Structure formats: C-alpha cells, structure tokens
Amino acid sequence: MTRFFAWGAFLFGCLYFLLPLVGMTEFSLKMRRGEYSFDAYRRVFEDQRFWDTFSYSLILSAATIVVGVLLVVPTAYWVRLKLPQARPVIEFITLLPLVIPAIVIVFGYIRLYNTSSFLPLTGSALGTDILLTMGYTTLALPYMYRSVDTGLRTIDVTTLTEAAQSLGAGWITILARIILPNVMVAVLSGAFLTLAIVLGEFTMAALLNRPAFGPFMQLLGANRAYEPPALAVIAFAITWGCMGLMQLVTRFSKHERAKA
Amino acid sequence: MSFLTMTHLEKIFGQNRVVKDFSLSVEKGEFISLLGPSGCGKTTVLRMVAGFESPSAGGITIDGKDVTGLKANSRNIGMMFQAYALFPNMTVADNVAFGLKVKGAPKAERDARVAEMLALIGLADLGGRFPFQLSGGQQQRVALARALAPRPSVLLLDEPLSALDAKVRVSLRNQIRQIQQELGITTIFVTHDQEEAMSISDRIVVMNGGVADQVGAPFEIYNRPRTRFVANFVGTLNTFEVEVADPASGRVMLAGQGLTLPDAPLAARAGETLSVALRPEALRLGRLPDAEALLTAKVTDVHFMGSVIRLKADLAGAAVSLDTFNRPDTPPPVVGSEVEVSLSGRDFILLQA
Ligand SMILES: Nc1ncnc2c1ncn2[C@@H]1O[C@H](COP(=O)(O)OP(=O)(O)OP(=O)(O)O)[C@@H](O)[C@H]1O
Numbered sequence: 001m002t003r004f005f006a007w008g009a010f011l012f013g014c015l016y017f018l019l020p021l022v023g024m025t026e027f028s029l030k031m032r033r034g035e036y037s038f039d040a041y042r043r044v045f046e047d048q049r050f051w052d053t054f055s056y057s058l059i060l061s062a063a064t065i066v067v068g069v070l071l072v073v074p075t076a077y078w079v080r081l082k083l084p085q086a087r088p089v090i091e092f093i094t095l096l097p098l099v100i101p102a103i104v105i106v107f108g109y110i111r112l113y114n115t116s117s118f119l120p121l122t123g124s125a126l127g128t129d130i131l132l133t134m135g136y137t138t139l140a141l142p143y144m145y146r147s148v149d150t151g152l153r154t155i156d157v158t159t160l161t162e163a164a165q166s167l168g169a170g171w172i173t174i175l176a177r178i179i180l181p182n183v184m185v186a187v188l189s190g191a192f193l194t195l196a197i198v199l200g201e202f203t204m205a206a207l208l209n210r211p212a213f214g215p216f217m218q219l220l221g222a223n224r225a226y227e228p229p230a231l232a233v234i235a236f237a238i239t240w241g242c243m244g245l246m247q248l249v250t251r252f253s254k255h256e257r258a259k260a
Numbered sequence: 261m262s263f264l265t266m267t268h269l270e271k272i273f274g275q276n277r278v279v280k281d282f283s284l285s286v287e288k289g290e291f292i293s294l295l296g297p298s299g300c301g302k303t304t305v306l307r308m309v310a311g312f313e314s315p316s317a318g319g320i321t322i323d324g325k326d327v328t329g330l331k332a333n334s335r336n337i338g339m340m341f342q343a344y345a346l347f348p349n350m351t352v353a354d355n356v357a358f359g360l361k362v363k364g365a366p367k368a369e370r371d372a373r374v375a376e377m378l379a380l381i382g383l384a385d386l387g388g389r390f391p392f393q394l395s396g397g398q399q400q401r402v403a404l405a406r407a408l409a410p411r412p413s414v415l416l417l418d419e420p421l422s423a424l425d426a427k428v429r430v431s432l433r434n435q436i437r438q439i440q441q442e443l444g445i446t447t448i449f450v451t452h453d454q455e456e457a458m459s460i461s462d463r464i465v466v467m468n469g470g471v472a473d474q475v476g477a478p479f480e481i482y483n484r485p486r487t488r489f490v491a492n493f494v495g496t497l498n499t500f501e502v503e504v505a506d507p508a509s510g511r512v513m514l515a516g517q518g519l520t521l522p523d524a525p526l527a528a529r530a531g532e533t534l535s536v537a538l539r540p541e542a543l544r545l546g547r548l549p550d551a552e553a554l555l556t557a558k559v560t561d562v563h564f565m566g567s568v569i570r571l572k573a574d575l576a577g578a579a580v581s582l583d584t585f586n587r588p589d590t591p592p593p594v595v596g597s598e599v600e601v602s603l604s605g606r607d608f609i610l611l612q613a
C-alpha cells in the first residue's frame with residue numbers, strides 16, 4: 001500500500017515537472033501550420049542578437065568564474081586554516097545574496113558607482129561590465145563558496161599547508177600548487193553553476209542596460225509567439241548540458257584517480 | 261657551540277603554560293627523542309623549532325644563527341608528520357621533488373635527487389604512483405624522502421610511526437635511524453613510546469608537564485633516572501621502603517637483610533625509611549654468589565613472552581615484577597611456588613620525592 005502511494009507521488013511529481021516542458025517543446029515545434037518543424041529554432045539561430053547576447057553572457061560568466069575562484073578559494077582556505085571559529089559568520093555572509101533580491105543589489109550599485117560618484121563605473125561600457133561581473137559574482141557566491149568549502153573538507157588543510165611550508169613554499173605556491181588542484185572538482189562544479197546563473201540572469205543586466213542573454217530572452221518573449229518557447233528549450237538544454245558536464249568532470253576525475 | 265640550541269623556551273596558549281623553561285642543546289648529527297606522556301608539550305616544542313608556533317619567551321638557534329623570528333618556510337627544516345601529509349594531487353616523485361622545485365633547482369638536478377632519495381628509502385620503482393596507491397608505511401617513507409630531498413639542516417619527526425602497525429613500526433624506525441646516521445642529519449624525534457625512544461636515540465629528553473625532567477643517553481635514563489616521574493615513565497619499576505642503618509656508608513635494611521646503596525652518603529638519618537626502586541631484571545632468580553642479599557618470593561603470576569619470562573611475585577611485603585631469560589632446559593616457575601631471589605644494593609635507584 002505504501003509502495004503504491006510512493007509510486008503515485010513519484011508519478012505526480014514527474015507529471016508536474018514534465019508536462020509544461022513537453023507542452024512548451026511541442027508548441028515551439030508548431031510554427032509551420034499543420035506539421036512539426038524546427039522553424040522557430042532556425043529563426044532564433046538566424047537572429048544575430050541571439051549570438052551577440054549569448055557570447056556576451058558567456059564572456060561575462062567566464063570573468064565571473066575567474067573573479068569568484070580568486071575570491072572564494074583563498075577566503076575559504078584562510079577561514080579553514082586560521083579562523084575556524086569564524087566559519088558560521090562567513091557562511092551566513094555568503095548566504096546573503098539568496099536573501100537580498102538582485103534588484104536591491106543593483107540599485108545599491110547604481111547609487112554608489114553612478115557618474116557623479118567617487119568611482120563612476122557606470123560611466124563607461126567597460127566599467128559597467130566590471131560592475132555587472134561583480135554583481136554576478138555576488139549572486140554566485142553562495143554556490144561557489146559551498147562547493148569549495150566542501151572540497152576543502154576532503155583534505156587535511158592544516159597538515160598539507162605545514163608540510164608545504166616546511167619545504168619552503170610561500171602562500172601563493174601553496175594555494176596554486178596544492179590547495180587549488182586538490183579542490184579542482186569542487187571549483188568546476190561551482191563554475192558550472194555560476195555559468196547557469198549568469199546565462200539566465202535578467203535583473204542586473206537589464207537595469208545596468210547591458211546586452212546580455214537574459215534581457216534578450218525577455219525581449220523575444222514579449223514580442224513573438226513561437227520563438228520564446230524555442231529559446232526556452234535552448235536555454236534549458238544549455239543548463240542541463242552544464243549539469244551533465246559537472247557530473248562528467250566529477251566522474252572522470254574519480255576515474256582518473258582510481259586508474260592513475 | 262651546539263648545532264641546534266633551545267634556550268629557556270616557553271609557550272603560553274591563553275592561560276595555559278604548555279612549555280616552561282625548556283632548554284636543550286643538540287650536537288650536529290645527533291638523534292634526540294622527546295619522550296613524555298600525552299599533552300606534556302612535545303609537539304609544541306617541535307613546532308616552535310619548525311616555526312609553526314612562535315615561542316612566548318626564549319630563543320632558538322640553528323648552526324649559530326638565531327632563527328627565533330624566522331618564518332617556517334625560510335628555516336630549511338625537514339618535517340615529517342603523524343598524519344600522512346603527502347600532497348594527494350602529486351605523484352610520489354613530484355612529492356619528493358616539491359621542496360627542490362620551490363627552491364628553483366633545475367630539472368636535471370631535481371630528477372637526480374629524487375632518484376637518489378627514492379633509492380635511499382627503497383621505493384625506487386614507485387615514483388609514478390599517487391599517494392593513495394601506497395600503504396601507510398610506504399607513504400611515511402615517501403614523506404621522509406620528501407623531507408630530506410632539499411637537504412634540510414634539521415629533521416623533525418612528530419610521532420611518524422604511530423599510525424602504523426607494530427611490525428612496520430619497528431622496521432621503519434630502524435630504517436629512519438639508519439638513514440639518519442648515513443646522512444649525519446641532526447634529528448629530533450617525538451614519541452610517547454619509550455621502547456621506540458630507547459632503541460634509536462643518542463639521547464632522550466623525558467618531558468613532564470612542559471619541562472625537561474631529564475636529558476641523557478638511553479642507558480643513563482633507564483638505569484639512573486633522576487626523578488620518580490622518569491623512573492616510572494621509562495620501564496617498569498619495583499618500589500620498596502628500606503630502613504636506613506648507616507647513612508655514611510649507604511647501608512640500609514630490607515626484610516632483615518643488609519644492602520649497600522650506591523648513592524652514599526645518604527641524606528637521611530639512621531632509623532628513617534627511604535623509597536628505593538629496582539628494575540625487574542635486577543631481581544634475579546636463584547642463589548647467585550655475587551649477590552648481597554637473598555630473599556624468598558611467592559610467585560603470583562607468570563607471563564611467558566618468549567626470550568623473556570616476566571614473573572609477578574610477593575617479595576618483602578611488596579608486589580614486584582621480575583624478569584628472567586628463558587632457558588630451554590629449565591621450565592618457568594609455577595604460580596604459587598616459592599622462589600629464591602638474589603638482589604644487590606648497587607642496583608637500587610634512590611627516588612627523590
Ligand atoms: N594551538 C593550541 N591552542 C591551545 N592549546 C594548545 C594548542 N596546541 C597545544 N595545546 C595544548 O598544549 C598542551 C601540549 O600539547 P602538545 O600537542 O605539545 O602535547 P604532546 O606532548 O605532543 O601530546 P601528544 O603525545 O598527545 O601528541 C596540551 O594540553 C594541548 O591541549
């Protein structure tokens with residue numbers, strides 16, 4: 001009896017998540033009257049703005065990942081090594097971006113860094129890109145920090161650090177040659193999550209008026225019928241592709257370790 | 261001037277004085293063991309030498325140079341830890357080469373040194389393996405090679421054998437000692453295993469509550485312990501109360517028999533009682549011509565340990581342990597039997613306080 005209900009709940013869950021997806025995909029294929037076709041997809045791919053915004057977001061997500069790694073790996077390492085009692089505080093801080101809406105952050109940015117401020121970042125395209133990267137880094141912080149911290153848990157940070165120090169290594173060498181390689185899998189999973197977040201982000205890019213993928217999706221959705229669901233399916237495929245890559249990297253590196 | 265000196269070292273954690281007025285001079289090429297119970301500050305002393313803790317007071321010099329304020333990574337010290345501390349992302353060869361790489365040694369020199377080190381520890385063909393593919397004993401040997409590769413001036417070992425099983429412990433400690441003598445490297449070895457310390461050290465520092473109770477060669481520490489703590493901590497001890505007969509000549513009485521203690525004149529008056537101790541092997545089974553006194557003991561327990569037989573017996577009102585060698589033609593005494601025990605005053609250890 002319990003088994004029956006368990007299966008029932010499972011099926012209900014599947015339907016709940018899958019039906020809209022199936023419906024959306026089905027609709028996106030119906031651009032041509034009376035038959036299924038990929039016309040909507042072709043239209044999306046033919047649109048230059050798709051490629052422009054997509055590559056823009058891709059570049060920014062790469063920048064976000066680099067900034068995030070440079071910020072999070074040394075911080076998480078230092079906290080584990082020297083300030084273990086401060087870990088709950090740091091964890092709380094990294095959770096704040098989940099609680100504070102992006103719109104609050106971006107308005108704060110605009111107030112602080114507008115053209116009449118001490119650091120007029122919004123005055124130039126590059127400055128705004130930098131600002132947007134910082135914003136994305138903040139949004140990705142909870143995921144990045146958690147991944148890296150979990151990765152650090154699997155190694156004996158203190159002993160490895162002291163061993164390296166006694167062999168003459170300084171902080172940069174220790175971080176680059178010992179800590180980072182040992183948490184690489186964790187860093188990569190944080191990186192893929194960051195990529196997924198940046199590709200879908202709308203609020204910050206729109207309010208800072210940058211040509212990102214999120215606002216493009218919104219623009220298309222407001223003006224067309226068949227292309228938006230096609231775009232949604234594409235975005236969905238990209239996100240799932242990232243998740244798959246994440247799994248693959250984890251799997252692959254374990255495999256490497258076992259056979260090496 | 262000694263090669264490595266620690267003068268009046270002190271370490272305070274919060275309210276806790278963990279190391280108190282610790283001084284030690286180590287000669288070049290000497291193998292010193294820090295021996296003591298858990299929490300007595302052995303690791304803390306070692307970490308101060310390594311540069312991982314800075315002393316609250318006192319100083320450290322290596323080869324005539326004051327290193328007290330120097331950072332750990334500029335002291336040129338080799339260290340081996342209790343936990344396997346190999347870098348998991350590097351092969352055995354890369355682990356061993358790490359110190360040389362940090363120093364900027366050219367690749368040819370590194371490769372030659374790695375090969376030399378791996379040969380020294382007897383793992384020449386495992387250079388390509390990763391640490392997780394090695395046994396615990398092999399990992400610790402690689403850790404030793406890694407510590408030695410950059411030619412450190414001092415080698416520090418913090419209970420490097422305690423995670424290994426008994427057989428490997430013994431063979432590895434002998435190997436460590438052999439390599440140490442071969443390279444002539446000044447070494448400090450931390451352990452709480454007295455047998456380990458005695459078998460491989462030139463000198464032992466017995467620590468108790470943050471101070472060095474006694475420093476000396478294993479033979480000296482074992483046979484002439486200066487404090488009750490050292491006597492009890494190193495080896496097994498039988499203690500007796502004896503009555504002073506003649507303090508000037510060191511004459512005392514035990515169960516009606518006269519004995520002459522080695523530490524005459526005694527700092528006690530006639531008629532007073534003194535605490536004295538005797539190692540299990542100084543109580544000898546049977547009637548021996550050179551012994552000063554002969555007593556009878558009642559055997560309460562027999563442990564046959566192979567080459568040594570350890571008996572527990574009641575002797576002069578005290579429960580004692582005595583050791584005797586196995587002899588193939590003589591079966592050990594049985595429990596409950598009476599045996600004759602020979603003993604001499606010169607073997608007694610006078611315990612202060
Ligand atoms: N970083 C620290 N902060 C506070 N107290 C410490 C610290 N390190 C060590 N202690 C304390 O100092 C004392 C001595 O520690 P230490 O590690 O030197 O002992 P040990 O002789 O090596 O013992 P064991 O044989 O158990 O390794 C212990 O009471 C320990 O709790």
Ligand SMILES: [Mg+2]
Nearest residue numbers: 302303304418
């Ligand atoms: Mg210790």
